[in-house]
Each structure stands twice: as structure tokens, then as C-alpha cells.
Amino acid sequence: MMAFPFPFPSSSFIIMTCLVVIFLVAGSEAAKSNNKARAFFVFGDSLVDSGNNNYLVTTARADSPPYGIDYPTGRPTGRFSNGLNIPDLISQQLGAESVLPYLSPELRGEKLLNGANFASAGIGILNDTGAQFLNIIRMYRQLDYFGEYQRRVSAQIGAARTKTLVNQALVLITVGGNDFVNNYYLVPYSARSRQYSLPDYVKFLIIEYRKLLQRLYDLGARRVLVTGTGPLGCVPAELAMRGTNGGCSAELQRAASLYNPQLVHMIQGLNKKIGKDVFIAANTGEMHNNFVNNPKAFGFTTSQIACCGQGPYNGIGLCTSISNLCPNRNLYAFWDPFHPSEKANKLIVQQIMSGSTKYMNPMNLSTVLALDSTSTT
Numbered sequence: 001m002m003a004f005p006f007p008f009p010s011s012s013f014i015i016m017t018c019l020v021v022i023f024l025v026a027g028s029e030a031a032k033s034n035n036k037a038r039a040f041f042v043f044g045d046s047l048v049d050s051g052n053n054n055y056l057v058t059t060a061r062a063d064s065p066p067y068g069i070d071y072p073t074g075r076p077t078g079r080f081s082n083g084l085n086i087p088d089l090i091s092q093q094l095g096a097e098s099v100l101p102y103l104s105p106e107l108r109g110e111k112l113l114n115g116a117n118f119a120s121a122g123i124g125i126l127n128d129t130g131a132q133f134l135n136i137i138r139m140y141r142q143l144d145y146f147g148e149y150q151r152r153v154s155a156q157i158g159a160a161r162t163k164t165l166v167n168q169a170l171v172l173i174t175v176g177g178n179d180f181v182n183n184y185y186l187v188p189y190s191a192r193s194r195q196y197s198l199p200d201y202v203k204f205l206i207i208e209y210r211k212l213l214q215r216l217y218d219l220g221a222r223r224v225l226v227t228g229t230g231p232l233g234c235v236p237a238e239l240a241m242r243g244t245n246g247g248c249s250a251e252l253q254r255a256a257s258l259y260n261p262q263l264v265h266m267i268q269g270l271n272k273k274i275g276k277d278v279f280i281a282a283n284t285g286e287m288h289n290n291f292v293n294n295p296k297a298f299g300f301t302t303s304q305i306a307c308c309g310q311g312p313y314n315g316i317g318l319c320t321s322i323s324n325l326c327p328n329r330n331l332y333a334f335w336d337p338f339h340p341s342e343k344a345n346k347l348i349v350q351q352i353m354s355g356s357t358k359y360m361n362p363m364n365l366s367t368v369l370a371l372d373s374t375s376t377t
């Protein structure tokens with residue numbers, strides 16, 4: 001507190017002091033609420049997992065080198081990236097710290113109010129997706145945890161403020177790719193591929209995904225970025241396993257091309273039913289296609305060979321300390337056989353922020369942020 005160097009009559013001194021104190025408190029509250037970024041919640045698979053699987057008994061993990069080699073700490077964190085992942089880069093755009101994995105013991109107290117990341121590598125829309133990874137947090141469980149999170153926050157700041165925090169939050173959900181790669185196409189004659197033709201399987205996935213999004217809405221989410229799948233057939237793993245002469249896997253590309261438009265259509269239907277643009281479709285397939293089809297234009301030397309891996313295209317098996325490792329990760333679109341590099345993630349988040357309606361439907365994230373900051377509710 002400041003000291004007054006000259007004498008005041010005592011009553012006006014007290015009034016002055018009170019005014020100064022009120023002013024300072026009000027000022028710092030206003031600064032706090034202005035500076036306080038909106039909360040951020042993340043759901044989905046390895047593309048957005050920031051380390052939940054580190055706490056689970058699963059083979060789907062990214063907790064040993066060289067994962068994290070370009071992360072600020074230079075150490076693995078559980079992110080499936082050489083550095084930052086898509087949620088980290090969105091947090092930066094929100095002016096916030098990265099949100100912690102829900103299972104992290106550090107996620108408590110004040111930190112809970114920044115949001116949480118519930119994503120878990122290996123999961124899909126369906127419960128049977130990723131069964132080979134054993135103990136992972138399936139979608140229904142991620143949503144249960146979101147409910148649990150809200151009860152914990154309510155105990156801290158009360159139910160009304162918790163509801164506001166959740167309603168005003170930004171949410172990201174990235175799921176679906178594994179329902180093809182780690183389910184339908186995991187093995188020849190998989191149970192799901194005997195049960196459904198590809199077009200029927202896609203319809204089934206969309207119906208189940210709609211239920212998940214509806215539940216997210218029922219749990220209070222009001223601004224949700226929903227990403228489509230990338231070019232599933234063109235990742236280094238698929239080039240190595242299924243591609244012909246460097247071409248993408250036609251079957252997986254067909255899956256993505258059936259799935260992505262139906263996802264957008266389903267989202268539009270949900271928004272219409274709700275009467276508001278709650279769900280925003282991010283056309284990550286198209287965002288990837290740009291640098292997959294024309295890597296040089298984006299500063300990559302290759303979009304076919306993974307930076308870390310082994311075998312053709314470095315696309316076989318896992319990225320480990322004994323894998324090939326490229327010296328300059330910025331020159332590679334893919335970090336490992338399945339996951340984009342930090343540089344590619346940055347290109348994706350740029351488009352999420354400011355892409356045209358070809359990429360972001362019905363609007364980009366900078367428009368969302370501008371709208372939400374001026375809305376009075």
C-alpha cells in the first residue's frame with residue numbers, strides 16, 4: 001500500500017483510504033477477469049492427448065525420447081509430437097497456459113479453473129476401438145470425467161460459477177481416425193468390417209458421434225471445435241503398410257472422404273436443432289491435404305517420410321530411441337508414422353484461427369473469439 005506523506009484530518013483520511021482500497025480491489029478484479037482466459041477442455045485421441053496415458057497401463061504412450069525433443073523442456077510429456085500439439089497451440093491463441101491432463105496430480109486448486117484435457121491416445125468413437133491398447137480412457141469415460149471435473153470445481157467455487165465457466169469455455173474434440181485405423185482396418189476381416197460395409201460403418205460412426213456431441217452439450221459445452229479426420233491413407237504408416245508405389249492407401253482415403261462430409265452435415269443438423277452455432281467443424285482433412293499434396297510450398301522437404309521411425313517411409317512400428325531421427329523436425333510434415341510434426345500442427349492451428357469457410361464451418365476461431373467477447377451472456 002502507498003503511504004501518505006502529509007497529514008489528513010482523520011475522518012477524511014479514513015474515507016480516502018477506503019476509496020483507495022475499493023478502487024484498487026475493483027481494479028485488480030477487473031484486470032483479473034479481463035486477463036483470465038476462458039477455460040479450455042479437450043477430448044479425443046492421440047492427436048490431442050497431452051499426457052493422460054502416462055498414468056495408465058497401456059501401450060499407447062509417448063513418454064520416452066525422442067518424443068518431446070523440441071518441447072520447451074526438451075523432454076517427453078506424453079504428447080504425440082516432437083514439440084507442441086494442437087491443444088497447446090490453441091491455448092496460446094487464447095492467451096492461456098496449456099491445460100493439464102485430467103489425470104495429472106498437478107491439476108488441482110486454481111489450475112482446475114483453466115480447464116482440463118481428457119484425451120487419451122488410442123480411443124475412438126466406439127468402445128471397441130483401440131481394444132489392443134488395454135487401459136485407455138474411452139469417450140464415454142472422458143465425458144464422465146468432465147462431469148466429475150465439474151463437481152470438483154463446484155466444491156471450490158460453487159455451482160453457479162462452475163456453470164458459467166463451462167458454458168463460456170472453448171472445447172476441442174478430435175476423435176474418429178482410430179475407428180478406421182485401429183478398428184475397421186486394424187486386421188483383415190476385422191469384426192466391424194464383417195459386420196458393416198464401409199458406407200454403413202461410416203453412418204454408424206456418425207450416429208454414435210452425434211450422441212457424444214449431444215452429451216457434451218448436455219454437460220454444458222457451448223463452443224465446441226470438432227475436427228474431421230486427416231488424410232488417413234497418406235500418413236507414413238499407411239504408405240508403408242498399404243500404399244502402392246508411394247501412393248496413399250485408396251481404401252483409407254475413401255474412408256476419410258466418406259466420413260468428413262457426413263460429419264459436417266451431422267454438425268449442421270445438431271446446430272439447427274439447438275438453434276445456435278455450438279459446434280464448429282474444422283476441416284482438418286483439407287488442412288492436411290494442402291501440405292501433403294504440396295509439401296514444398298509449406299517449407300517441408302517431405303510429407304511422406306516420418307521424421308522418427310523405421311522401415312519404408314519410417315512408417316513401420318513405433319518411434320523410439322533406436323529409430324531413425326531426422327535432424328530438423330521443421331522440414332517434416334509427419335513427426336512419427338501417424339502424427340503431424342509441431343510445424344504441421346502450427347499450420348493446422350493457423351487455419352483453425354483464420355481459415356475461410358472452406359476450412360472452418362460456419363466460422364473460424366478468431367471470429368468465434370470476437371463474437372464471444374462481445375456477447376453479453
Ligand SMILES: *[C@@H]1O[C@H](CO)[C@@H](O)[C@H](O)[C@H]1NC(C)=O
Nearest residue numbers: 125126127128138140141208
Ligand atoms: C460404451 O460403454 C459404455 C459403458 O459400458 C456404455 O454406456 C456406452 O453406451 C457404450 N457406447 C457404445 C457406443 O456402445
Ligand SMILES: *[C@@H]1O[C@H](CO)[C@@H](O)[C@H](O)[C@H]1NC(C)=O
Nearest residue numbers: 353354355356357364366367
Ligand atoms: C477468419 O478470420 C479472419 C481473421 O483472422 C477474418 O479476417 C476472416 O474474415 C475470417 N474468415 C471467415 C470466412 O470467417
